[in-house]
Amino acid sequence: MFNETKTHEITVDVVILTIINNAIQVLLVKRLNEPFKDKWAIPGGYVRLSENLDQAALRVLKERTNVDNIYLEQLYTFGDPLRHPNSRVITCAYFALVRAEDIKIISSPELGWHKVSDLPPLAFDHKEIIQYSLKRTRERLEICPVAYQLLNEKFTLTEMQKAYELIMDKKLDKRNFRKKALATEGLIELDEYTKSSSKRPARLYTFESIKLDSKRAHFISNKKKEKK
């Protein structure tokens, strides 16, 4: 027995974003086979029968980055009949915000970070998916301070402001930004300062936790709790 409804394939694709070198970058893999041989693609894979969509996205993420401290959110499901040239593949896209310091990627000709402002030729509809993940990140940032998921665990307010500016794609006023940032729930002022960097040391901050929408956003952390 073989019916039409079973001829779809379903995948998850994960847009993995971070900040490196003062730029938002996305992790891409080079395709070794047709279709779109030698084009770049978002990491993805088939959804297994035993796992739900979040688990599939986490698996893909783990396979590529081995991170355990990430923001992961279902983005949108793309199902145009022609998005895959050979077969009918519906993909449930996710996006992840990760910390560069948490990731040890062996950058290779087949796997690496690319500035979202300067993307290489992409396979399928992956350019659209990346653009949409940036838009969603902006929408999230207007509601909650997800930007810190892109920063090191300890960060300066200047770094935080830079992350906001990259995501929102506009300059922000320093004094107003700091006033609002300091009022953010969950922000913790540390008694530590940057050192060995240049000029005047900057105070370091961290985030204790975040409250996230339990349906659409998932914060996955294996970070051990600090001793109380």
Add this chain to the structure above:
Amino acid sequence: MFNETKTHEITVDVVILTIINNAIQVLLVKRLNEPFKDKWAIPGGYVRLSENLDQAALRVLKERTNVDNIYLEQLYTFGDPLRHPNSRVITCAYFALVRAEDIKIISSPELGWHKVSDLPPLAFDHKEIIQYSLKRTRERLEICPVAYQLLNEKFTLTEMQKAYELIMDKKLDKRNFRKKALATEGLIELDEYTKSSSKRPARLYTFESIKLDSKRAHFISNKKKEKK
């Protein structure tokens, strides 16, 4: 050849919302077969090979309601392996905001409107899907005046306020509401008033159009343009 990736089935389910009798109501169908025989379900169907997800959702909507003037938005994709007891069905859920006046449903024991505040026993994870569509509607209403999609084409500000109160689930101040409503872009004041109703006549308003997010929200209208 038969591989694991082809054993998923993919459906669309559409949460169809409207306001009837001063309450938000959702269109449900009674299941005639197992599983969940005699439970109520959101209208849905398999995605055909030739159509994209939006088209599948529109088809389902059209089959049930024959509407042509609706707000339709992809909601979320639900893919828990156990959400369907017999097989692996991943569903891409949509929600639609429709006008009661546009719909001529032959209400029957198998198809009808149900208050979202008083849902009958539901099949699968459909209760969760409906709850989430209400949450998303609230989020949308905080950004744009989608509520008017639930109202008649011509409506009073009192009706509009009532729609807001139902969606946001709280009382609003009349004067502040009207001040903000009147400042809403696209709202058109008509030279018409309610008649034959009770008490003092109320002025009627309408909306000219809406600007929607082109990716996540789709406004589908076949309404003929008014003669200029």
Add this chain to the structure above:
DNA sequence: ATTTTTAATATACAATAAACATAAAATTTT
């Protein structure tokens, strides 16, 4: 010691949101 660079901070003004009470137009009741 002087210059350079980045960090840190406060106030005035504008815009938005929130609180609040009464008069007008129609119907219903007596």
Add this chain to the structure above:
DNA sequence: AAAATTTTATGTTTATTGTATATTAAAAAT
């Protein structure tokens, strides 16, 4: 016909939030 009732309609004050703007402090480099 007058009075009571119900729904529509409207403005001002206050509090909160957002926006705009310039100078001093700490360290490194010269």
